[in-house]
Amino acid sequence: MRVPTLTATEIAGMIDHAILKPELTRSEVDAQLDVAARYRVFSVCVRPGDVAHAVSRLDGTGVAVGTVIGFPHGTTSTAAKVAESRAAIADGAAELDMVINVGWLRSGLLDDAESDVRAVVGAAGGRIVKVILETALLSDEEIVAGCGVAERAGAAFVKTSTGFAGGGATPEHVALMRRSVGPSVRVKASGGVRDLDTVLAFHAAGVTRFGTSGTATILSDAADRDAGGSTRARVDDTSY
Template sequence: MPTERELAATIDHAILKPELTRADVDAELDIAAEWGVFSVCVRPSDIPHAVERLAGTGVAVGTVIGFPHGTTSTAAKVAETRQAIADGAAEVDMVVNIAALRSGFDDVVVADIRAVVDAADGHVTKVILETALLDDEQIERGSRLTEAGGAHFVKTSTGFAGGGATVPHVELMRRTVGADVQVKASGGVRSYADALAMIDAGATRLGTSGSAVILGEARRVDAGAGATGAVDDTSY
């Protein structure tokens, strides 16, 4: 069972809702710093501010590419990725071309992924499949194509498509990809129990806006008090 610190090292704290004001973003950045999560995942326009505010905290800044639908052109995703890296992003989470994946256009999907991986120039790249919109065959194939495209992670969800991570989907993704590709579970990870279930299923990174609740529960467990509570994590 992971300690609070070990669990914090798996969390990408999501700050992605379109309606968030600068004050809202700052409050979330401060939460991330307070709890010592691995990273924040912010809207692309928030990268420079997040990098500045989190300087010296040890919390990395990541962002999203082609978010949330994945239907922007490859050229647009490449430009967005290059700008994100130039602005200070350490990691990028790109949304797969969902329509191409569902259509069976595997060459298109791989080329799209590879272009973003190349544009990221060695920075960690995660590929969001949006599992709520896919059947098991498409999830398995999308995971294989993610690996073929050279990405570092295959990821379940944006949290904006009416569904999030499930244990069976995380297990399927973990079985499908090799040891060099990690799995990120995002969307619906609301509690300490949810986090443990995703890690047990094979996830090594968790996307959630409920970091304080999850890590607060972990702290109580570390102290022998047990875990209770959940958060409405509809944003990621």
């Protein structure tokens, strides 16, 4: 059984560095954009109003810029989510993380929830759309249903959490999400992803993208393990 090494560089390539707290000042946003560039993460996920600025500041770094849609509650109208998506793309967003209408999902209004996601996927024009389920608010059956909604609507990812609903990702939920979608749909964990051990546990459960503001800690620890040779973190690629 082949057990590959998950290096700091590989982990960085799976991180969406989250810069979403509403109280952040422009200078605080810039400091976090610089962290993302320093560690060469895959992308940043910024507030919609920060997209154009982030695109400009990160120009030439290789770090993509994503943003959130219908954040953090998912209860805005479909028309509003579509307009927000189009504005974000016009500002340069490469990926969109949209919040599902959790109330519709919990009510069993799956056709309505699917139409909402499908409209954002259409507005994205082929760009990656990740559907945030807010798993802390859902039963296992509702998580499975939400995964089905996202997959049928053409989303590229299902995502656990906003980080703003009093709960985050768990290994059990990400494993359930991985089982509930086909191989073409990926899983993103966010909410409580703050250390290397958590990243490794979630990766083993099937996660290939991480939303975190703990990037510096995670990647510094990963680099330390890489330098230690025999202590290097390993992940079994047959586990999902």
